Amino acid sequence: MTRRRVAILISGRGSNMVSLIEAASRPDFPAGIALVLSNRPDAAGLERAAAAGIATAVVDHKAHPTREDFEQAMEAELKAHDIAFICLAGFMRVLTDGFVERWSGRMINIHPSLLPLYRGTQTHRRALEDGVLVHGCTVHFVVPELDAGPIIAQAAVPVVPGDTADSLAARVIVQEHVLYPKALRMICDGTARLDNGRVAFTRGWNADGTLHSPG
Numbered sequence: 001m002t003r004r005r006v007a008i009l010i011s012g013r014g015s016n017m018v019s020l021i022e023a024a025s026r027p028d029f030p031a032g033i034a035l036v037l038s039n040r041p042d043a044a045g046l047e048r049a050a051a052a053g054i055a056t057a058v059v060d061h062k063a064h065p066t067r068e069d070f071e072q073a074m075e076a077e078l079k080a081h082d083i084a085f086i087c088l089a090g091f092m093r094v095l096t097d098g099f100v101e102r103w104s105g106r107m108i109n110i111h112p113s114l115l116p117l118y119r120g121t122q123t124h125r126r127a128l129e130d131g132v133l134v135h136g137c138t139v140h141f142v143v144p145e146l147d148a149g150p151i152i153a154q155a156a157v158p159v160v161p162g163d164t165a166d167s168l169a170a171r172v173i174v175q176e177h178v179l180y181p182k183a184l185r186m187i188c189d190g191t192a193r194l195d196n197g198r199v200a201f202t203r204g205w206n207a208d209g210t211l212h213s214p215g
């Protein structure tokens with residue numbers, strides 16, 4: 001098995017990063033986390049990555065005059081670590097079309113909603129305002145349009161009476177931590193790949209069963 005070299009890009013606490021690092025520490029996982037890169041020197045996730053023995057790098061966007069310049073510095077780190085795939089995990093910088101195109105099919109993101117619903121921020125608050133009874137998270141390939149890339153995997157959770165944005169976020173993030181490693185496995189072992197703007201899957205599907213909420 002070839003273990004693909006993966007970089008995780010973060011800006012904050014890095015709980016998804018930890019779930020990816022943990023999954024990739026298993027010998028049968030088709031990827032190894034070769035780098036954690038943050039655009040913020042104070043991202044809490046950096047310490048957590050270092051504690052797990054992962055190489056870390058900071059490319060501070062504030063130290064670079066343009067977006068292109070910032071991304072060039074990131075590319076240098078990615079090249080130095082021979083990175084094949086990028087996982088965005090709470091990375092709070094918008095990337096240029098050029099960067100996104102260069103990593104097309106090799107860069108994925110996790111988003112806290114069932115896309116295409118609730119692109120952007122404040123997803124849990126907006127879901128509650130709309131009164132949806134099922135919410136969740138999505139892993140998708142990154143394309144230039146924000147949160148609009150082809151979907152690799154989704155997980156759903158119920159919305160229950162009395163939920164707040166925080167309680168809903170807490171329920172969703174548990175599933176993010178399960179879903180993201182699964183999706184990374186799928187792109188690294190070739191189960192899912194980007195093909196003409198769609199995700200092509202090689203594995204069969206189980207069409208039985210429906211998620212009901214309220215259950």
Ligand code: GRF
Binds near residue numbers: 012014
């Ligand atoms: C997660 O909710 C993820 O879906 C979103 O940003 C948040 C990052 O959280 N893209 P963490 O840093 O992984 O804990």
